[in-house]
Amino acid sequence: xxxxxxLTPQASDMLPEQGGGGGGQDSGSIINVREIIGILRxxxxxxxxxxxxxxxxxGLWVNQLTPIYQAEAQILIDPSRINVNGPGKGPVxxxxxxxxxxxxxxxxxxxxxxxxxxxxRRLDLANHPLYNPALAKPQPSTLSSILAPITALxxxxxxxxxxxxxxxxxxxxxxxxxxxxxxxxGYLGGLRAVQVGTSQVISVRxxxxxxxxxxxxxxxxxxxxLDDLVxxxxxxxxxxxxxxxxxxxxxxxxxxxxxxxLAAYRTKNGMVQSGDQSPTSQQLNSYNQQLVEVRALIRNLxxxxxxxKAVLRAQGSMDSVGAVMTNPFISQLRGQxxxxxxxxxxxxxxxxxxxxxxxxxxxxxxxxxxKIATEISKxxxxxxxxxxxxxxxxxxxxxxxxxxTGDQASLQGAEAELRxxxxxxxxxxxxxxxxxxxxxEVSITDDKVQKADARMLNEASVPGGPIAPRKDLYIMMALxxxxxxxxxxxxxxxxxxxxxxxxxxxxQMANAPALGMVPFQTGKVGRNKRPWDTVLDKPNSxxxxxxxxxxxxxxxxxxxHPPRSVLVTSSVPGEGKTxxxxxxxxxxxxxxxxxxxxxxxxxxxxxxxNLGANNELGLSDYLTGxxxxxxxxxxxxxxxxxxxxxxxxxxxxxxxxSSNRMKQLLQQLSAAxxxxxxxxxxxxxxxxxxxxxRSVDKTIFVxxxxxxxxxxALSGLKAVFDAGARVGGLVLTQVNLRKHxxxxxxxxxxxxxxxxxxxxxx
Numbered sequence: 001x002x003x004x005x006x007l008t009p010q011a012s013d014m015l016p017e018q019g020g021g022g023g024g025q026d027s028g029s030i031i032n033v034r035e036i037i038g039i040l041r042x043x044x045x046x047x048x049x050x051x052x053x054x055x056x057x058x059g060l061w062v063n064q065l066t067p068i069y070q071a072e073a074q075i076l077i078d079p080s081r082i083n084v085n086g087p088g089k090g091p092v093x094x095x096x097x098x099x100x101x102x103x104x105x106x107x108x109x110x111x112x113x114x115x116x117x118x119x120x121r122r123l124d125l126a127n128h129p130l131y132n133p134a135l136a137k138p139q140p141s142t143l144s145s146i147l148a149p150i151t152a153l154x155x156x157x158x159x160x161x162x163x164x165x166x167x168x169x170x171x172x173x174x175x176x177x178x179x180x181x182x183x184x185x186g187y188l189g190g191l192r193a194v195q196v197g198t199s200q201v202i203s204v205r206x207x208x209x210x211x212x213x214x215x216x217x218x219x220x221x222x223x224x225x226l227d228d229l230v231x232x233x234x235x236x237x238x239x240x241x242x243x244x245x246x247x248x249x250x251x252x253x254x255x256x257x258x259x260x261x262l263a264a265y266r267t268k269n270g271m272v273q274s275g276d277q278s279p280t281s282q283q284l285n286s287y288n289q290q291l292v293e294v295r296a297l298i299r300n301l302x303x304x305x306x307x308x309k310a311v312l313r314a315q316g317s318m319d320s321v322g323a324v325m326t327n328p329f330i331s332q333l334r335g336q337x338x339x340x341x342x343x344x345x346x347x348x349x350x351x352x353x354x355x356x357x358x359x360x361x362x363x364x365x366x367x368x369x370x371k372i373a374t375e376i377s378k379x380x381x382x383x384x385x386x387x388x389x390x391x392x393x394x395x396x397x398x399x400x401x402x403x404x405t406g407d408q409a410s411l412q413g414a415e416a417e418l419r420x421x422x423x424x425x426x427x428x429x430x431x432x433x434x435x436x437x438x439x440x441e442v443s444i445t446d447d448k449v450q451k452a453d454a455r456m457l458n459e460a461s462v463p464g465g466p467i468a469p470r471k472d473l474y475i476m477m478a479l480x481x482x483x484x485x486x487x488x489x490x491x492x493x494x495x496x497x498x499x500x501x502x503x504x505x506x507x508q509m510a511n512a513p514a515l516g517m518v519p520f521q522t523g524k525v526g527r528n529k530r531p532w533d534t535v536l537d538k539p540n541s542x543x544x545x546x547x548x549x550x551x552x553x554x555x556x557x558x559x560x561h562p563p564r565s566v567l568v569t570s571s572v573p574g575e576g577k578t579x580x581x582x583x584x585x586x587x588x589x590x591x592x593x594x595x596x597x598x599x600x601x602x603x604x605x606x607x608x609x610n611l612g613a614n615n616e617l618g619l620s621d622y623l624t625g626x627x628x629x630x631x632x633x634x635x636x637x638x639x640x641x642x643x644x645x646x647x648x649x650x651x652x653x654x655x656x657x658s659s660n661r662m663k664q665l666l667q668q669l670s671a672a673x674x675x676x677x678x679x680x681x682x683x684x685x686x687x688x689x690x691x692x693x694r695s696v697d698k699t700i701f702v703x704x705x706x707x708x709x710x711x712x713a714l715s716g717l718k719a720v721f722d723a724g725a726r727v728g729g730l731v732l733t734q735v736n737l738r739k740h741x742x743x744x745x746x747x748x749x750x751x752x753x754x755x756x757x758x759x760x761x762x
Contacts, residue, residue: 039494040487042739047486054482055475062474067466069211071218075225076457077103077200103195106454107202110193110225116184119224123187123217126176130210131183190214191221201457211463218460226454244439251435255428262421284404291397294390301387308380312373327379333372340365499706500713503732506703509710510717515553515729517705518580519543519737530610532583536590536639542737547583550731554584554698557728563697565666565676566728569689571716572682575704576733578606582641584700585677589641595675596633596642602653603686605646607679611636618647622665623656629668642673658691666695683716690723698728705735 040047109115120126129135192205204225206217344361351358500506503514521531521543535544555562568581578601585597598619599607608615613634621627622644632644650656669676678696680689693699701720703713720727 043490050486058478068468071214071460073460074458107193125183251432258425515550517732565696570702597677599646608645618645620647693725699725
């Protein structure tokens with residue numbers, strides 16, 4: 001128990017705000033792993049009960065759910081069907097193109113209402129109990145289904161055999177149509193058609209409570225789709241043959257006429273050379289190409305010439321001129337120049353500028369630079385000569401192109417007409433050949449060899465087990481949800497806990513030292529035994545040790561001047577202040593100290609009941625002058641404890657306790673006894689105790705473990721501080737050691753852990 005901090009009157013300013021939830025030592029801190037484990041340990045029965053009940057109810061509910069089965073058939077979109085369009089083209093009818101969009105279109109066709117009606121009729125779903133309510137068996141309610149296993153245990157009656165459904169067929173056409181529409185809607189609700197990945201396979205799935213019907217419906221849906229493809233292709237081939245035969249003859253005549261016109265025009269205009277271009281056009285194209293090349297050469301030569309001239313004017317760098325850099329003689333001279341510069345730099349660091357060696361190197365450098373300039377001038381002259389020749393070539397080509405352009409003007413009209421005739425002849429032949437190829441393919445194909453673009457890849461089989469509901473998944477989810485609910489409820493209970501659970505927690509929130517905690521003793525004392533007698537009967541018990549610890553802490557709170565008068569109070573009634581006061585007084589008397597305890601609660605006196613004494617004369621009689629002090633003091637035979645009862649209820653207890661006679665009584669008792677213990681009323685109920693706190697050496701503030709709300713206790717403690725009390729410490733009473741040990745506090749096992757219990761004899 002911590003007694004390090006000495007309580008001061010200013011401690012009331014340090015009290016925290018009232019309220020706050022949670023059971024941790026620091027309500028503002030994050031719940032750590034140990035706190036979570038402690039919460040689970042304290043509420044494991046509730047958590048287990050919620051988990052078991054939730055999981056069991058879910059299991060009963062899941063067992064009543066109707067199982068759903070799924071069967072799957074697969075259709076392959078077959079590209080090997082005879083193609084009447086020719087290689088790489090589509091069939092005569094729209095057919096199936098192998099693209100994602102067309103695959104999605106086919107799945108939509110499978111789910112179309114037209115095919116659904118055909119499938120429903122083939123399966124006769126209008127007379128199936130799943131789609132005809134008149135044929136369905138009566139189903140019990142969900143509650144009856146869940147409770148059926150339980151009621152069967154307590155009932156001796158045998159279950160009634162299921163009654164055969166009554167076949168009430170619809171009579172009117174409207175009823176028949178409504179029943180068929182319902183069957184079609186139910187069928188479409190169970191049908192799924194999807195492309196398998198990016199393949200050419202379409203998966204046809206059907207879900208139903210009947211596994212046999214699921215397989216039949218999936219196979220029938222696939223078969224109806226395939227039959228529909230073949231049926232829609234019946235007249236396509238004959239229609240195409242008739243159309244193509246007429247079209248082929250028409251296109252053949254057009255192609256012959258176009259080719260004859262092209263041949264006649266070529267003969268007339270002499271355009272028989274390769275490529276159907278005149279020599280003039282070919283020569284003109286050649287000259288134009290040469291002119292482009294010559295002009296590009298001129299631009300390059302002009303650029304090089306400008307760069308060389310810039311170098312000669314010392315306005316440019318030789319490194320940027322390709323003609324200079326590629327000259328081997330200049331490269332050699334530049335190497336010599338670099339070497340002479342290096343030697344000159346070394347000489348200038350050692351010799352004066354007019355030294356003969358320095359002058360010689362300078363002359364050599366100027367000679368090399370002159371040679372470089374001479375060589376660059378030669379390069380510039382060569383570039384200028386090449387530029388002159390290129391310009392002459394440009395002028396010659398320009399003149400020739402102008403001449404040929406004039407000659408070609410007369411041939412432009414003939415070439416335009418020739419291109420038109422060529423395009424007509426080429427187009428006519430291409431259309432004719434494509435139509436003829438298609439006609440040939442269609443002509444060798446009749447209705448007997450027509451086949452669908454798709455075929456059945458895998459037929460659906462009766463599923464071996466349901467796909468839903470996933471009972472194990474539901475039960476696992478129920479287990480997790482129930483467990484989470486139980487844990488959440490346990491955490492909520494802990495967060496709503498408003499009482500003090502630990503001495504350390506009380507110290508931290510009250511900012512005042514705690515003397516200790518008093519174990520709960522009602523269940524351990526014998527019949528007609530008083531709790532404080534445990535201090536005498538079992539001095540080595542945990543209760544006796546707790547009382548001695550509190551008494552020791554009280555004495556150590558003022559080592560130089562041990563308190564002779566101590567007041568015990570609390571915030572509200574029922575916190576065990578009388579029991580604590582009697583136990584402390586009995587312990588002091590048993591240790592040899594001359595001790596007296598005074599019942600100052602004249603409104604609801606209880607000490608005479610606990611001690612089995614008469615309350616005819618007491619403190620109130622003395623304060624009103626109706627009795628002498630020696631008439632009031634009694635002695636407990638077992639402990640040797642002196643005590644003064646409260647006496648009869650006076651008109652105004654507050655006035656009596658604040659009187660000078662009361663102060664004189666305390667002075668007389670402090671002089672006659674080594675320990676004076678005052679048992680006072682609760683602070684928040686009445687103000688009687690606040691009148692006495694300044695008249696005693698120390699005040700003990702009692703807080704009941706778990707029950708007293710924190711804000712109430714802190715309000716009472718604040719009132720004690722405001723009254724100017726010298727608080728000796730706080731005491732946590734009526735502690736359930738077994739439950740207290742389950743909390744993750746540093747003092748949780750002080751009186752309960754097995755290692756500590758060996759020190760006590762309960």
